[in-house]
Amino acid sequence: MSSGDDESPAMPLIEPGSVVLDEKPRLSIPGRNAHSIVMLPIRLVLWAVAFVPLYLLLLPVAWLRALYLRAVKGRPSQILAQGTYPLRNHSPGGMNYNSQLLFDRPFDEKKLRAALVSTAGEDNIAEHEVELDMIDEEPQDWSPTAAFTMHYYLPKSIPVGSSPMFYMMKNVSKTAKVSWKVFNGKPGKPTVLLYSGSGNGWDGSSNYNFMREVIQRYCGRKETKVFAYPTIDPESAKLFDRGSFLYYLLRQPYNLARALGGSLWVLIRAAKWSGGNGIGPKITALNFNVEESLQLYKGCKALGATPFAAFTHAAVKACREVLHESPSVILQQASLQTRHYPLPGQGDDRDLVGDWLVAPVQYVARDYSLAAAQRGADELRAELNDVGPRTLRSFMAKAYGLINSGAAGFEIIPGTFNDDVHPLSKAIFMNNYGVRTVAPESGCLAWNWNAPMWFGVNTINVNGRTTTLFGSSLWGLPLVEAMRDNIEATLREIMTHAVDEKAGVKAVPAHSAERHARSAAKKSE
DSSP, X not given: OOOSSTTSOOOOOOOTTOSOOOOOXXXXXXXXXXXXXXXXXXXXXXXXXXXXXXXXXXXXXXXXXXXXXXXXXXXXXXXXXXXXXXTTOXXXXXXXXXXXEEEXXXXXXXXXXXXXXXXXXXXXXXXXXXXXXXXXXXXXXXXXXXXXXXXXXXXXXXXXXXXXXXXXXXXXXXXXXXXXXEEOOOTTSOEEEEEEEETTTSOHHHHHHHHHHHHHHHTTOOOOOOOOOOOOOHHHHHHHTOSOHHHHHHHHHHHHHXXXXXXXHHHHXXXXXXXXXXXXXXXXXXXXXXXXXXXXXXXXXXXXXXXXXXXXXXXXXXXXXXXXXXXXXXXXXXXXXXXXXXXXXXXXXXXXXXXXXXXXXXXXXXXXXXXXXXXXXXXXXXXXXHTOHHHHHHHHHHHHSSOOOSSSGGGTSXXXXXXXXXXXXXXXXXXXXXXXXXXXXXXXEEEEEOOOSSEEEEEEEETTEEEXXXXXXXXXXXXXXXXXXXXXXXXXXXXXXXXXXXXXXXXXXXXXXXXXXXXXXXXXX
16 A cells, blocks of 8 residues: 555555455354353343343433533534534543554654644634653564555554554543644655544544544645634434424333343353353454555445445444344444534535534344445435434433543443444444545655444545454454454455546545535536
């Protein structure tokens, strides 16, 4: 994979079957092995002992929180008037948003610190709350197995099987609201940046936008004012306020029982004593180069699908074939900013930093073909544009929940996110930031992040490369890697359908270009 200019080294193209991997251990699937079956009676008792008091505690707390917000703050559009409540919720030591970036050239500390401090300061983050550490340890060199592992380029002090997430949890200062750890390599060799942003104050794509703006400034590009916090469009507010608050309260007991019960069950089942592989984030990568990314786009186009649908289809297929368990829903992370919180004259630019996240669910059909996945992607677009019932449920759940802001933190507490889903209970956590760019002269090669709950799929095409992490906190690393391998095989099969158009498409089209085309078509009608 090349970095975007002629002087950058090229990472190798990974051909199917060209990489000889170490022999994988026999997969042990929680709940399906002999140990799990023997421990079933104990698991049932423990589940009941934990479920009853937690349910009796959480239900009144959830109701009281919703009643308080309704009485004091008002309707959903008033609570989330700027997409989040409270505004600028940058809590030091709070929930952090972690990611890993790969570059092919080192950073200059003085320039990077100036860019980081200036950008953070525009959202009221003081200089002493910004942490930049230049770690005196070089990442490992390029490898032909680059597409298969996120660990290879990390310094040896972060062992395989561990995660940058653990590293950041242990090493970020308790007073820091933003923290960057840089492992500089030599020019032309890997440089790794471990990013920790505001998981309470910014949603996921906004953390990407913050990073992007810092790198733009580092490269000497014109500054963009990315902190604006627009207010919800009045017509959109009417759509978000049409839901029944009474019905919201009446749904809470069932949704709490389903979310809490499912979450407790999979957590107990994942414990090693009960036959599981242990509880804790296990994450792995599948990073394509420019050529592979373009082939994936063209293959999807030839089959009448989008890469979003390709990933959801492949993820469901992997769950069924590797785990022998089907997800019930796909929890689709999406921003409402350009649709319902637009700035005057903003157009299709998606570079603001704030919190406009919702998570409409997609229900997984028994026959979840690529065509069915594409129908789900089309439904999501319509849901977001028109504030459909699933978007409305997610918006109300964020507005009236215990947590009302951040990079999916409001979805995590079972039952207080009052929708018929929980990220730990048979839900694929799907996040696709679409087609984005970082200043090519920075040498940026990959942006990797993940939400490892039941099964997390986090993907983005940045500077022409589709970079993806897969993760789970319930299955253990061998199972997560097996699911990644299954997904890779599905995506490579889609690549075989790629057709070279006469127009000679040389890059994956940006999301904004597609939206401009749709807008132009509507105007011509």
